Amino acid sequence: MKQKLRPLELLMNLVFFLCGFIAVVFVLFISIYLIISGLPAIKEIGLVEFLFGTKWASTASEPSFGILPFILTSIYGTAGAIVLGVPVGFMTAVFLAKVAPPKLAATVRTAVDLLAGIPSVVYGLIGMMVLVPAVRVAFNLPDGASLFCAIIVLAIMILPSIISVSETALKAVPKEYEEASLALGATHIETVFRVSVPAASSGIAASIVLGIGRAIGEAMAVIMVAGNVANMPTLFSSVRFLTTAVASEMSYASGLQRQALFSIALVLFLFIMLINVILNTLLKRKKG
Template sequence: MKQTMKTKAFIEKFMEILFAVCSFSAVAAVGLIIVYMLGIGSPAIAQIGLFDFLFGTTWAPASSTNPQFGILPMILSSIYGTCGAILIGVPIGLLTAIFLANVASERVSSIMRPVIELLAGIPSVIYGLIGMVVIVPTVAKIFSEQTQFNGGATMLSAILVLSVMVLPTIISVSETALRAVPQDYEQASLALGATKAQTIFKVLVPAARSGITAGVVLGIGRAIGEAMAILLVSGNVVNMPGLFTSVRFLTTGIVSEMGYAEGLHRQALFAIGLVLFIFILGINVALYFFVKKGVGKNNGN
């Protein structure tokens, strides 16, 4: 009897430790990723020079006489492209979220919601394919004068692809936030004589602000991290960003050269990954802040 009690206690303890180890795997993974990215990326940055790396405007890693590793054009292109995608995606996404949460009937929303989820499930390479065969030629046709040297493979094409890709995130997070607004708010506003549109934009949207912000931040994360969908759409030439110039992003810079890069060049790509990782970490901290603030506010009510 005593023996079985002991084995039972042992199994209990053993399983607890096993589960604890499992739960710690996420921490270990993030730790490993940080250590290895830093371990390869930072010596490269040290060798290139932090300033020359981040603010250098020439990317010529394969040059045998004077290799240069300036990634400013890629950083700015990533920021430009993300801002563009958010600028187009947020209004459309937010209005669609309003439609789902406050305008459409339950039946219509329940049909539309899975359709939007599907948009999130489509592989990025398919977005890239459609971007390449539909959006690029369309941009080339409409802006033929501005795109005569790059055939439509421009920042604008990439922004258009990205703005569709950020939609599902923005819509689903904003819709959840809008639905969480207490019904009293809407009823009180309508009872005071406000119109439906006034109620939505002056009462409901401000009340759901923190959730909507979280959706936008998540959308930013999605846009800045996307690679395969925009690689063949953006022209993949290292240029300072402009709406009608071919550009290379931080992500596409890594994908397009990782296959053959060696030595310092390869390390520099890891350093680009590190920069990207720091961007994402910053976004995550911002997200944590917004979500926490939102929760605190709701509890306050």
């Protein structure tokens, strides 16, 4: 029987190896393509002027290609979404995994799954039709499309990733840990936050990384609620993210403008990689 299973095991090992190899090849291909496509514009414009220039006028008679407003907008927007979304998502995951009755948890979990399945353009449409006018009236603004609206929409969009992964991590904590804590006299809530949550910290951190990736990489919803104007970011001004800068101009770009858009994509790619490296390093230090 073992001899019959061995060829099947070898075949499955080969399949798994090929799948992993293909994933690595895709990442390398994307990296190399962005580097080759993005470096020429950076060399022609100048690295300092490109990264720290405050004016983007790619179609002007004397074009400017400063992307500092896009970088700061993406940083502020992502940070704001994480500040709003992570506490809500984390507490919801704790509620579903450790507190809620099974029937209520199943209902809330279904709603979270539906939230994850809503297309980005629907988030953007609802934000444009409901949130933007509400912000305009509430804060007496000439135009409600702003960084504030983008932060709220992104915070809602990252909730499903944070909730689902965090809940799974919390449920994977061995029951023996919690039983030992309860036996020592800790209350249920103390056990959840002092035993279960630390034990599931790597999974919770992974959910935050997924949320950051979703927030940074979102374009369609953001372009509909942020105003898509290349301003230096303030909370209630129309702004443009790195992703929306590429999406809004790529269809008609050519020459240096097109190369500059690939350079923006390269900066975005490196930005995401840097965040992943930093978070993974912090997690390894915590484990050590």
